[in-house]
Amino acid sequence: MPHLNDTTRGRLLFGGDYNPEQWPEETWHEDIRLMKDAGVNSVTLGVFSWSKLEPEPGAREFGWLDTLMDLMHASGIGVVLATPTASPPPWLGRLHPETLPRDADGHVEHWGGRQHFSHSSAVYRRHAAEITEALAARYGGHPALTMWHINNEYCTFDHGDEAAARFRVWLRRRYGTLDALNTAWGTAFWSQGYDTWDGVIPPRRAHYLRNPTQVLDFRRFTSDMLLECYAAERDIVRRHTPDIPVTSNFMPLWIGQDAWRWAEEEDVVSVDLYPDPRDPLGAQRGALVQDLTRSQARGPWMLMEQAAGPVNWRGVNHPKPRGLNRLWSLQAVARGADAVCYFQWRQSRQGAEKFHSGMVSHAGEQGRTFQEVKRIGADLHRLAEVTGTHLAADVAILHDWHAWWAGDQEARPSQRVDLEDVLHAWHRALWEAHLTTDFAHPEHDLSGYRMVVVPQLYLLTDAAIENLLGFVRAGGTLVCGFLTGVADEDDRIRPGGMDARLRELFGIRVLHEWWPLDADESAECDGFRGTLWSEEIEAADDVTETVPYQGGELDGLPALLRRDRAWYLSTLPEPDALRALLARIAADAGVRPVLDGLPAAVEAVRRGELLFVLNHGREPVTVPVPGRHHDLLTGTTVTDEVRLDRYGVAVLRP
Incomplete structure (x- = not known):
């Protein structure tokens, strides 16, 4: 299988999305001059070019792309060639309305934007395969081609009739029988039992709360359908170019894809990353995504998109202060990126993203943005020797999309509990303690880590639970946050409100009640203040350590408890307290920062x-x-x- 190293060849890739079809041909030559001046060695072509390549059904207009491919090769710039299937041409939706997705209310999402395709549509898949086949056949042997980029930011949901039919097929493969499905979905509740597969539909708008396991399975199904679309196009280009690596860009920590499973299907794991330059925690948020992407890649990865300046989709879109673009680009390299790329090369003058920055802004080559881009290109050239090298981490953070899907539903104890926020809180604590972390799936091999932290995994499979128990038995230190191990893979609450094996591990005799906290509430504890959540726990007699709640209904009960090397936090400590606690536990586990005495920033x-x-x-x-x-x-x-x-x-x- 080809890898990112086959493309980088001892250099860090630098460049970004290039959309020359938006510009007259004379601009192309100016672009190449500026690219060479900036040290650009890679561009992505064709991401949103379907209507340019196929202006009407069956037509092929490749002349402009032939010219671009040849120009790039002559200039020593490699091409990441994209399949254009993220944005079908208007004629596809007009002639084949069944290719258009429907939302949970049954409303059609029309052309005029992008991602207007049904992942389940056989007609969409056929046309996507045909344009991909044509591209692969024409450019598979072109010397400029260095990588394939399939689609773009897969993020389509579809609740339409064709998706419903495929959902039923998916469910039959998963469960086999209606009895098994009824059991898994708990359809005895609210008289939801199914007597025929034809009665099963996606979770469309309902009068009241929808079946949570139906919603969970629909998220699983959606991720799988999008993955099928990716794999179909990937297999076409691999057949033509078995030695050229293939990728598709993730959105950062996006809820819609099981990215652990997706990463296994990619030669190169890539991500788009857009921290807010006004966010005081922007660097930490970037570091989290970088750590997660590196862990999915099990090594070097690709920063497919970032912004050279402001974006265009926040309420207020702030530019990056002088130097911040360089800092965050080099942070990505530090955390494992072998490619630093942008959306996009030249800032658009028309269209929905004309206020989204480019490497060449509206100010042109004399503008600050391009001058900073040139400096970054020179820096990356100096850092070529880092290409292909790895990071070592003694700490792993566990994350699982299925647990996220199950916990992110209606009718929960608290709508204030958001897994993404909790994950950031724990990663921030470790980042501010200057501890490098990997991420891992709860069923991954954890034996290479001294310490494993679980910010929150509401759903845990039996295999995951046994994996955690085995990690602790082998001498590892485990730290778990609240609302972990509550449900099984069907979102069925485990007896006792938490799996009995985990209660034994942490020294919890009884978990009596969950006590979520309002926005203006906190839970006073001995030495710190808890936020967001608390729990009424009765500790076993043989616990090693406890920290009690102070005052209120939970006075004297454990907010934190430890049994040997297994810790459980029934609340979310405020940031300074969580950082101090995790730093202390890490030190006891033999985990040290890379450098001592680092300033906070x-x-x-x-x-x-x-x-x-x-x-x-x-x-x-x-x-x-x-x-x-x-x-x-x-x-x-x-x-x-x-x-x-x-x-x-x-x-x-x-």
Whole structure:
């Protein structure tokens, strides 16, 4: 199987989406001049070009793309060639309305935007296969081709009739019989029992609450249908070019795809990443996505899209302050990226994204944005030796999309509990403690980690539970957050409100009640304040340590308890308290930061032999780095300390 290394060939990829069809041909030559000036060595072509390539059914207009492919090759710029299937041409929806998706209310999503396709439509799939086949046959042997990019940001839901028919097929494969489906879905509740497969439909709008396991299975089904679309196009291009790697770009921590399963089907794992430049935790949010993507890739990964400046889809779209684009780009490299790319190369003058930044902004080559892009290109050239190297982490954070889907439904104890927010809170605590983390699926091999943390996994399979028990038995340290191990894979509440094996592991005799907290509430504990959630727990006699609630209905009951190397937090401590707690537990488990004595705003990551030191603050800092080092970015030698300007970066080789 080809890999990202087959494309990078000892260099970091740098470039982005290029949409030359939006510009006259004379602009193409100007673009190539600027690309070479900026050190661009990779562009993605064709992402939204279906109507240009096939302006009417069966037509093929490849002349413009032939010219671009040849120009790129002559200029030494590799092409990531995209299949254009994320945005079908208007004629497909007009002639074949069954290809258009329907929402849960039955409303049709028409052409005029993008992603207007039904993943279940046989007609859509046939036309997508035909244009993909034509592209692969024409360009499979072109010397500019370095990678295939299938579709773009798969994110389509469909509740229409063809999706309903495929949903029934999917369910029959999963359950085999209606009796098994009725049992799994708990249809004895509210007289929902099915007597025929034809009666089973997607979770469309209902008078009141919908069946939660039906909703859970529909999310599973949707992820699988989109994956089928991806795999069909991937298999076509692989048949023509078995040595060219294939990818499709994830959206960051998006709820709609089981990204663990998807990553197994990709040669290159890539992601789009757009932290808000005004968010004081933007760097941590970026680090979380980078850690997750690296873990899905099990090594180097591709930053397929980021913004060189402002985006266009927030309520207020702020530009990146001077230096922040460079800092966040190098942060991605520090955390495993072998490619740093953007949406898009040249900022559009028309269309829905004309206010979304490009590497070349409306200000042109004299603008600050392009000048900063040139500096980043030069930096990446200096860091070529990092390509293909890995990070080592002693801590893993567990995350599972099925648990997210099951927990993110109607009729929960608290709508304030959002798994994404909880995940960020725990990752932030470890990031601010300067601890590098991987992510892992709860059924993955955890033996390589000293410490595993579970911010929240409402749904856990029996295999996952046994995996956690085995990790602790083998000497690992486990830290779990509230509302974990509550349900099985059918979203059926486990007896006792938490799996009995986990209650035994943590030293919980009885979990009496869940006590969610309102926005203006907190739970006072001995030494810290809990937020969001609390639980009425009775501890076993042999627990090793407890921290009690103080005051209120839960006075004296354990907010935190530990049995040997297994910790359970029945609330979410405030940020400083959670950071201090996890840092203490990590130290006891033998986990140490890469550098000691780091200022709060400084991040240090070791990738291979190189030490990345990044200042996320707006003030200069001096960072202790014992010994002599060569800074690859400046070419200078530093001894025992390095000074970083605001948003400054040093990359040190011993």
